[in-house]
Amino acid sequence: MQHILLQTTIEGDRDDWHIGRFGHLKAFLEGLRDENGDPAFRVTARDRDPVGQPDPVLSTLHESDYQQLWLFAVDVGNGLTAEDCAGISRFRRLGGGLLVTRDHMDLGSSICSLAGVGAAHHFHSHNPDPDATRHRIDDDVTTDISWPNYHSGANGDYQRVEAVGDVHPVLRDPESAGGTIAFLPSHPHEGAVGAPPEDPTSRVILKGCSQCTGRDFNIAVAFEASENGGRAIAESTFHHFADYNWDVAAGCPSFVSEAPGDGLLQFPEALRSTKRYVQNIAFWLTGRA
Numbered sequence: 001m002q003h004i005l006l007q008t009t010i011e012g013d014r015d016d017w018h019i020g021r022f023g024h025l026k027a028f029l030e031g032l033r034d035e036n037g038d039p040a041f042r043v044t045a046r047d048r049d050p051v052g053q054p055d056p057v058l059s060t061l062h063e064s065d066y067q068q069l070w071l072f073a074v075d076v077g078n079g080l081t082a083e084d085c086a087g088i089s090r091f092r093r094l095g096g097g098l099l100v101t102r103d104h105m106d107l108g109s110s111i112c113s114l115a116g117v118g119a120a121h122h123f124h125s126h127n128p129d130p131d132a133t134r135h136r137i138d139d140d141v142t143t144d145i146s147w148p149n150y151h152s153g154a155n156g157d158y159q160r161v162e163a164v165g166d167v168h169p170v171l172r173d174p175e176s177a178g179g180t181i182a183f184l185p186s187h188p189h190e191g192a193v194g195a196p197p198e199d200p201t202s203r204v205i206l207k208g209c210s211q212c213t214g215r216d217f218n219i220a221v222a223f224e225a226s227e228n229g230g231r232a233i234a235e236s237t238f239h240h241f242a243d244y245n246w247d248v249a250a251g252c253p254s255f256v257s258e259a260p261g262d263g264l265l266q267f268p269e270a271l272r273s274t275k276r277y278v279q280n281i282a283f284w285l286t287g288r289a
Contacts, residue, residue: 001034001038001039001040001042001193002037002040002041002042002067002068002286003041003042003043003044003065003066003067003068004029004041004042004043004044004067004069004070004282005043005044005045005046005057005061005064005065005066005068005069005070005233006019006022006025006029006043006044006045006046006070006072007019007045007046007047007048007057007058007069007070007071007072008022008046008047008048008074008079008179009048009071009072009073009074009075009079009080009108009110009111010047010048010051010074010079011047011048011049011050011051011115012047014253015253015255016074016188016253017072017074017242018028018047018212018275019045019046019047019072019244019256020045021244021250021252022045022072022241022242022243023045023100023243023250023254024240024246024250025070025167025242025243025246025278026043026045026077028275028278028279029041029043029278029282030042030043031241032229032279032282032283033139036068038253039115039239040282040283040286041282044066046062048079048084048188051075051078051079052078052081053081054081054083054084054087054193055080055081055084056229057249058080058084058087058088059081059083059084059086059087059172060087061087061088061090061091061096061153062090062091062093062094062096062225063086065093066091066096067096067097067285067286068096068097068098068099068282068286069088069091069096069097069098069099070098070099070101070284071088071098071099071100071101071111072101072238072241073100073101073102073103073107073108073109073110073111073238074103074107074108074238075107075109075111076106076107076111077106077110077126079108079110079111080110080111082113082287085111085113085114085115085118087111088114089114089115089116092115092116092117092229092230092232093115093228094229094230095225095229096229096230097231097232097285097286097287098114098117098230098231098232098233099232099233099235099281099284099285100114100117100118100120100121100125100233100234100235101234101235101236101238101240101241102121102191102235102236102237102238103187103189103190103191103214103237103238103239104139104145104149104189104190104191104237105123105124105145105146105147105148105149105189105191106123106124106125106126108121108123108191108238109121109123109125109126109127112126112127112235114227116196116199116202116223116232117223117232117234119191119198119199120193120194120195120196120202120221120223121191121193121198121234122148122191122192122193123148123191123192123248124146124147124148128247129148129192129194130194131194132193135289136150136213137149138150138189138210138212138213138215138217139149139188139189139212140212140249141188141189141212141258142188142189142257144210145189147192148190148191148192148206148217149189149190149191150189150190150191150192150210150215150216150236151185151188151189151190151210151211151212151213152186152190152208152210152211153186153187153188153211153263154186154188154258154260154261154263155185155186155187155188155239155244155245155246155248155252155256155258155260155261156185156245156248156260156261156262156263156265156267157185157186157260157261157262157263157264158183158184158185158186158263158264158267158270158271158274159183159184159185159186159208159211160183160208160209161181161182161183161184161206161207161208161219162191162206162207162208162209163180163181163205164203164204164206164207164218165203165204165205167179167180168205168222169280169284170222170233170277170280170281170284171185171205171206171277171280172204172280173273173276173277175272175276176273176276181206181273181276181277181280182273183240183267183269183270183273184208184219184240184270184273184274184277184285185240185242185245185246185270185274186211186245186261186263187237187239187240187245188258190208190217190219190236190239191236191237192217192218193218193219193220193221193235193236194200194218194221194238195221195236199222199223201224201226201228202221202222202223202224203221203222203223204218204221205220205221205222206218206219206220206257207219208236218236218285219235219236219240220233220234220235220236221233221234221284225287229288230285231284231285232285233281233285235280240274240277241278244256244260245264246259246264246271246274247264247265248260248262248265252258263282
C-alpha cells in the first residue's frame, strides 16, 4: 500500500480552497484497490502550517513514509518557503511521485522553485510562458483575472480533452469510445503549463481548447522517472480535482463569482472519465501503468 499526501499551500481558511474541498478526491483514492483486491492507497490530507515559516511536513518530506505528493498550489505566491521547496525536491530526487497543480494568473506561483516540475508552470509574473503569442487575455468572463486564464467552460460543466502525441499511460481509458481520456471538468480560467525544453524526460501529454478564443492550451505535462527523480505530473488547474468541479452542490468559497453549470450532472460519462484519469495518475506515480 502506498501512502499519498494531499496537500494545499494555504492555512485552513474555511472560505478558501482548503483541503476539505478535495474530499471527493480523497474518498475516491481511498477506494481504489490493487491487483489483489486490497486497498491500494492510504491517504493523508492536510493544509500547510502557518505561512512564513517552514512547514514541518513539506520541509522534511524526503524523510517521511509518503510515496506520492499531490500538491494543490492555491496560494497567492507565498505558500511554500525555500525549505519546503527543498524538502519536496529532495523527495522527488529520492524517487517520490509528484502531482503539482495550480490555477490562473499568479495563483500558486510559490511552486516555481520546485526542482524540475516548477519549471513546467508558467504564471503572469513568474516563469512566464516563452511562447509570447499566448500572453493574451483568454477568459472574457472574469475580466479582473489576467493571463494565463484559459476558459474551458463553467465550473460544474465538462470539457473535451485530447491526447498529445503517443497516448501516455495516464490517458488510457478502455471504457471510452476512443480508448483514451476524453473529458475533464471545465473551469473559466485555467493556468499554463509546458514541457521545460532543458528536461528531456518531460512532454506535454494532454490539451484542451478555449471556449472563448478557440486556442489550444496545455493541460498536463508528464515527467518520466530518471536518475534525477521520480515520475511527476504538472497540471493546469486544481479545479480538475476539486469537489466543487465534480459536484457544484459541494459549494465553493464566497469569492467565486462565475455562475456554475450542470454539465457533469447531466453527462455522467464526463465524471467517470475524470475519475479514470485520477486512477491512472495514482497508479502511474507508483511506478505501475
